[in-house]
Amino acid sequence: MTTRPGDRTEPARVVGDAYDALAAVVRPLGDEESWLPTGCTGWAVRDLMFHLLADARRALVALHTPAAGPPDRDAVTYWTDWAPDPVGAAHGRRYNRVAASMFLDFGQLKEVCLETLAAAARAAAAAASDRPVRTQGHVLTAGDLMTTLAVEATVHHLDLTVGLPDAPGPSATGLAAVRATLDGLLGRPVPYDWGDEHYARAATGRTALTLAERRALGADAARFPLFS
Template identity: 40%
Template sequence: MDLFSRSWTALRTAVAETPDEDFGRPSGCTGWLVRDLACHLVIDAQDVLITLATPMDEEPTRTALTYWQVAAEPPTGDDPLDALTVRLAAAYEDPGLLKFHLDDVGSAAGRAAALADRGLRVGTQDEVLTAGDYLSAYVLEWTLHHLDLVAHLPGRAGPPAECLAEARRMLEDIAGTPLPAALPDEDALRLGTGRRTPDGAGRPELPARFPLFLG
């Protein structure tokens, strides 16, 4: 829970501190501007609230690691939900309104997570997880999206070191193989999820299992 809170607080703070003029710059998500990513985070925060308010009696069908589905191809940005996110983001017009909405619903999601019983079984996407596993899965989500947020914003602070380390551990566990130890956590996460391609500048070769395209 501590890492969920740290990663989510750091990401929301980074969005809040992003100058309005930077909301029209590219993010690290294919086809999305910074404003589109911020809008996606609003939707994610709503999902957290909905899921934590959806208790289930069934046995868990997923864990923090198996929550993630690995796609065969990288995202193109053409998915209908992705396209809807772009239209919703454009509708805000004023980045200040988008920041306000994320702070509002994002703070509520953070409070709900802090109050949640870790053993509670919750439902999302036709699957059942414990609340603890569900929130742990989001450490990877928040950390990757924090990297996406600052991908083209030089000088902006990235995710906390402990969140980067945990996200890397999760990614390696999902893959079933470690990334090269010589890679710093940020590079390992970007390369390991296909957000960046190896440039041949002395970088160690990735194991064949990578990159993982998570969805």
Template identity: 40%
Template sequence: MDLFSLSWSALRAAVDGLTDRDFELPSGCAGWLVRDLVCHLVIDAQDVLITLATPTDAEPTRNAVTYWEVVEPPTGEDPLDALTVRLAAAYGDPGLLRFHLDDIGSAAGRAAVLADPNVRVGTREQVLTARDYLDAYVLEWTLHHLDLVAHVPGAPAPPAAALTRSRTMLEQLAGVPFPPALPDSDALRIATGRRPPTDEEHARLGPLAERFPLPIG
């Protein structure tokens, strides 16, 4: 749960450090500008608040790793993706979007700190402990932090501990470890299809390269 706070605080700080011009740059999410990604983070923060306020007595059905599912790669036709782009454009002034993320993001961060780690919560028609739910979001925050800074020179990278934990979760999801020589950030980008491997990386991955990407949702 500490990694949730660490990764979320680092991501919000990275957003806060963006210039207005940075919001018009492409992000690491295909088809999304940085402003679209930041708008998505607002929606993510809302989901965290809703989930932590949705306790249940039902038995857990997922954990931090199985919360994620391998899904079809995005096509840009998903209605929610299209809505995110329209919402981001509607903000107009990047300062308003930055303020909204800080406002609701701070609330989500406080809710996570106050949450009982053993309470069961419901989301996406699944049940997890709050501990597992917040652990799952370390991967979400870390991947989107990589997306945020993909084309922003000098922007801060995600915390090393969050990168390592996210790599471990993806390895568990894939059912096989990634080559140790592959840095965490590169492993995460390649495994999730955010970029193709170089020839050298493809050679290191061997047969594993044929199993990528692992788009998750």
């Protein structure tokens, strides 16, 4: 993706928008809401918030970890390492549940989550988007890293609001980044008239494909979910 400073699709702007939208959901939550279910199996709101906190911390580390070698992944191919892993997913659910429970006061978890999201957004705004950085065993440009962070934040925003019907939705730029990533993984624009939010849910396994959708996708239906 070619970007220009100030362009709505500039990566720092996209991840900043995604994190701002998340913060708007998190900020008013109280202890009662923190126990509501989410779109992530086995996770309540507070568990997913701890996962989002961990990802924002990863963003801060990655944006300050320059890499000497050239990028081996971009904003789309970053996701190609994903494969179904029921055992790993179960371990992740258990870890997040236990770790999130260490915050006896939900307000403390909320405060550190909001602070870290804001810090990660500021770090993204200050980073040169073409600088190679390292994360999770791969090298990406900082701009491509930012796009992956926005995609993950936007998909989890949809998860977070499953039990919060009055909460604000994800940012438009975040949803556009999700669509571009999914189309990139699919290798073509999705051949179905899906809205951004439904596409995000269907292509990440959060919503089952209907028979009509499977027919429209053809052989590509077997590739869903594209990532989770």
